[in-house]
Amino acid sequence: MNRKAALLFLFITSLTILAAPDAFAQKKKKKKDKKKEKIEKLEPWEVDTLIAPIPINRQMFTGNVEKQVKKADMKDGAADGIIELEDTAVSHTVTQALLKQVPLILIHIENLPAATPQKKIQYHRSLEAMMRRLNARPLTPDNATYIKRSVTNFEELMLAREQNRVMEFVKQNDNIYTLDNSELLNEYPEAKAYVFEAVGKAKPEIMIKRLPEFARESYADPVIAAAAKIVPGTILTYATSTSALSSAVRRNKDPLVQTIVQIGTESKTPLKALPFLTEIYNKKRTIREVDAITANPKAYYKALVGLKTEGNNISEKAVDQELNLRGLELVREVNRLHDSPAPVRFKSLMDFDAEDLYFMMIGSQDEIYTSSFTWMFDRMLEKMKPLSGDQLLDKVNKSHFRTFIRMAAGYNKLSPFLSSMEEDKKSALMKEFVANLEKGDEDELEDAVDVADAFGSITDPKLIDFLKNEIKSNYERTYGANNKESEKGVIVYGLLSTIFNSADNSTELSGQLSVIPPITFVPYESLKNAKGEVIVQTFFYGDEDGRSSFASFKSNFPAAKWKVSSNKDWMTFTSIGDHPIIVYANLPLEEPKDEEAQRALQKYLTEKEIVPTMVIHRGHSYHLGGSLENLTPEVKVVMLGSCGGYHNLAQVLDKAPDANIISSKQVGSKSVNEPIIRTMFSQLLQGQDIDWINSWSELNKYFNSRGAQEKDLFSDYVPPNKNLGAIFIKAYRKMALKNDAES
Template sequence: MNKLIHTLFLLFAFNGVLIAQQIDSIPPIPAMRQLHHEYIIRTFSSIKAYPATDNKLSDAELAMVANIITRLRSKIELSTEIDNNAKYTWLRGVNDLLQGYLANYQSNKVTGTPLSNLLNAYQSAMNEQLTGGSIAPLMKQLDVESAIILTDNFALATNRGMSAAKDSILVKQCDRNPDKILPILFRSPSTASADSLIILAAFRNPEELYSYAAAPNPLGKKIQSINHPFVKLVSRLSLTSTGRMYFPFLDQLYTGKLKMDSITKFVGNDTSAGYFSLLVRTRIDYAKRIQQGDTPMAAKVLYNKLKAKSIELYINEINALHNEKSDFVRFKSISKLSPQELYYLAVTGEEEMYTSSFVNGVYPRIFSGMKSPRSDSLLAMVNNDQYKKFIKITAAYNKLDDFLAKMDKKDAEQLMRGFVNGLEKTNSLEDAVDVADSYASVYNPALKKLMLSQVQLELKRCIGIKNKRGQVIYELLETIFSSLEPSNKIDLSAKLGIMPIYELPNTYLKDKENGRVVMQQFFYGDKDGMVVFNAFLNKFRNTNWKITKKSQWVEVSSRKGTPITIYANLPLDETEELDAASQDSLIAYLHEEKLHPSIVIHRGHSYYLKQTVHKMPSSAKLVLLGSCGGYQSLNEVLEIAPGAHIISSKQIGTGIINQGLINVISEELRLGKNLKWPALWNSLAIRFSGTAKEKFDDYVPPYKNLGAIFITAFNTYMQQETE
């Protein structure tokens, strides 16, 4: 006994003041229960000794807790309502509570209830248990973590209100995590609030409900049993093999705008134009409702299905026929589509569609199918759905001026104002990057002036409402746009704090370990790939270069001047994926030899571009995307190689221009020169003539890649802000 009193004497001391009266209030403790008291003391000591954190208890709180613990221990020992066996239980309960709090403390789970209040709540729960009352009302007053500590408490396990208490905790968890209602219910599907929570989850995420309803488990059975019209509709669909085909039309089925039969006739043949047309009509209806502030159920599901069908039924086919000389044959599958349907092919399939598929197929057929081929009429037909994306696509393929010319000047100006406005309202930079890219594709001086003016107005608005994100976005756009006017004499790299964009220093491209410029080319084993590869080698068969052939690649090294090595995988048979294997073999070799390519060149069609981007190294400082429409892959490239200079084509990439770029770049670097883009670009421009000159004009040099410049500048700014 003396040893225990001495321990208490030491533990309950704060700021040199001993809480002797607390120790004195502990009645004599029978030897058989002394260990349980020591457990409580040890756990409280651990709480006090835990390393300082933002959640560490204050000295005042610790003193209060010490007092409450002493009172609880005394109450348990002195109570005549509690027999000896039950006293073990309640002492263990005190320690369980402290252990639960400590566990949360250690895992950084902050309880919203102070430990002193939690101990008082335990005492109240103890009174309820001893008098046959329910702890459920008490649990409703506590935060989730604190309520869980008490409902998990050994001493309260048999309370008659335990089921209701746990139900209230589950409701609180769902309120705090409304997107995880069904995963939470999965652990307790029979809880009293299950019906109301399932109905709530149904409207928040009907697709998730569909998945859970189809499962042969207790939660799935519970969902199937609920008598609510919307839940019943989703449950019914989940039990059919074709339910997913109806799901995009869930909102209209629930509201009665569509009947099951009107969809069923297409479900058996979902590859038909009828199903695709129904998707388009429904999306157009949804677009109008979304603009009016409504939120159609499963709207995202419908859009994803529309995208999938666009690619599956049409885009894959017209892409596959890219070598077909007859447009009639190539575009036969889309010849009967309406302007609206063609519009959605473009906006949903932008990442998959080849340049020629859009420029020669989809775009002209949109307007040839209209009685009055006007752009504003087209946008009205689709309720202006995704119009910013369509503007971006037309700009990427040098069709923006043509698109805007198909409407009145005043309407075109209004459209572009809307295109520029509100860029700070989205969570991503996609819209802002689209505006930057599109500006570079506008050749009408009046329209460029309009866009710059609107950017300046939006900047003033964001400053006025103190929207920092908007201010940064519009300041960057204003600076970038203004820099394109030579008379403004704006040094973008100095102004934006980024690497020089008009020049790429020779030294910047050299490998730090060996002082060599390492270039890597990705070739592919189709018919064109073989031709382009041989043309590449022929250009380097001279006294300035040495060609070394390996089993999977070639090395082209400079004999004099700046040390340069161009590594290019062999364009082996693509049908057996040997070209991919040769790329992987070269990549492994470069990694093993610690060679870091600073220049990466894609030498293949646009449908191979994703593979190149996926494999390209983060060490790239200059990237040449030599395929059709490479301009659309800027974001993906910059995610891998931030700040890289990018050369790309908005339309058709050609071997003669790509090789011309490679020749000039490699020779300038071999001679020890920096890559000065404006001068280099002007010298190249005079080398091409006729159709080659037209195609060269569609190539975008690094200093005019406004979207890439914007992304680099924005990321640089954000990094500086966090430092």
């Protein structure tokens, strides 16, 4: 059996597919090895020892680089030549880049035969600046890849300068790494302009944020023009500001940029008018006509939906943002009337069409209640007749259709939606649902996470088998393609296969995904600090919900097991016993004093070098950013009081790559939160690991004895071992980093 056939055999028999990405990386590495030429004689800059001692007048500059290397070495608390992290792949990558490769670059600079002393000083200064930039980044898998590529790019760009091939180099490497090392291009204005313009056109949403760096340069003009097509909202913000950025935008001759300037100048509500940029630009509507629409909330929402269904909007992101915001406002009102009779609760939605409700549900995915979704979904099915589900999706241009399918599956509404279609249309839709997940940049994972999350909620055996076969087919397709996109596809489909084939058995899945920490439990030892304490930080907010949640939260700390202290900003709960737990919770003071209390607590923790390993967010999802702002890689458990959609999951894992995430499909309930918290604390008070399987087994028994409402609320909570979206993101990032390190 040849190698590819063997891999497919493993795939078909549902053995771990993680070997496939490894094999793919090895295959790629062998190809690169074949291309390597044997070097008969090393050039001076390739010698890894100093050819001559560093002169005294340069030792200060090389010393500054060495200080930054030492700072990197101390990231794990010990200057021992290894940045030791729990994530061994990240540890290896950043150790090689920052502690091995950078010191070699320093030596290579000194060994450059043609470089003048002043040029060597310039290189050392630029190397120090790069190290400062890299040292400021958290050591996550994504950042490890960035660090490795930045360091390699620095040396290659430096050598390109020495070999008089700068323009050739930048044309082959017009990317974010050359951009960030562009200090080395200060003496090459043509090459620098090329990089800024090229990256500006390829990634305008990134470059436009850096406009202050180059607003007065001529190459700012094409960057602004490119950004106008992708992030017109940022251009509008600059145009209406009083800074120098306004001049840079207003001087731009691009017709679209000038239309944005006109909206900023003439519209009564420029942000609301911006989604109509295409129509104003094409002279289909005047700014005055648009202002008349935006003045009527219902007409405005329906007009936004009309823009989505028509498609081809220059300001697509602005349309999405406004559509989500205005739809969320409508859903929040329905949520607020949770206890009212249906005719009262849903009266404000009765005049909306099926496509209006479709976008409303998607836009409110982080806050919509189960009862709100199910009513709106049923109403959508009723209003879309005589259209079938596939025809409705065609009408909305399949906008965010994977998110919709994931939500429908999560709320047990996928079957009635698919039942509205003919069999061949249903198959085509679900085939498309899992197809082309390799598209986009390597860190664009939202669609794949929607697929992973949806699978965890699908119960139809026939559909499950269909999706497994489609994942297998897509794996074979991407593996056979053997191109840049397929590298991502092999990892994505390999991981999805592993998750799909082991989703019902968390222990088996944990074993299959050995690339990430265990998913079924959190070791007690990993939660303790050097003093043996488990530190927990809890965030509360000053609205009515926050005050009620705080009062309920305090019931978790009976005097027999906890002692309590407080000040004007926060309360501290300290366990009594052999296994110390310290819980910090800011007081839910009236807004904005609640955020001031959070900042005061954070300042105290930082000054005292107290690092939480558990974080609990108690509040609506629109408060989530504040709770997660200060997450660190040490955090191992994050409890969200709201939906764990892709953006929330990614935000958590960006800062705490190994976090176990507890999330809810709807806004959290204190009647469910407290039993979960007590269950975790009960295990910790005994010095035990937090065992998710046993915890949820006990919690199921508890809620089965409660009322139907509490039982239903608990069923919306997803334990970390079943949070397939989070598991996918973790594993993907680790596998991508591993493959990158081996390439």
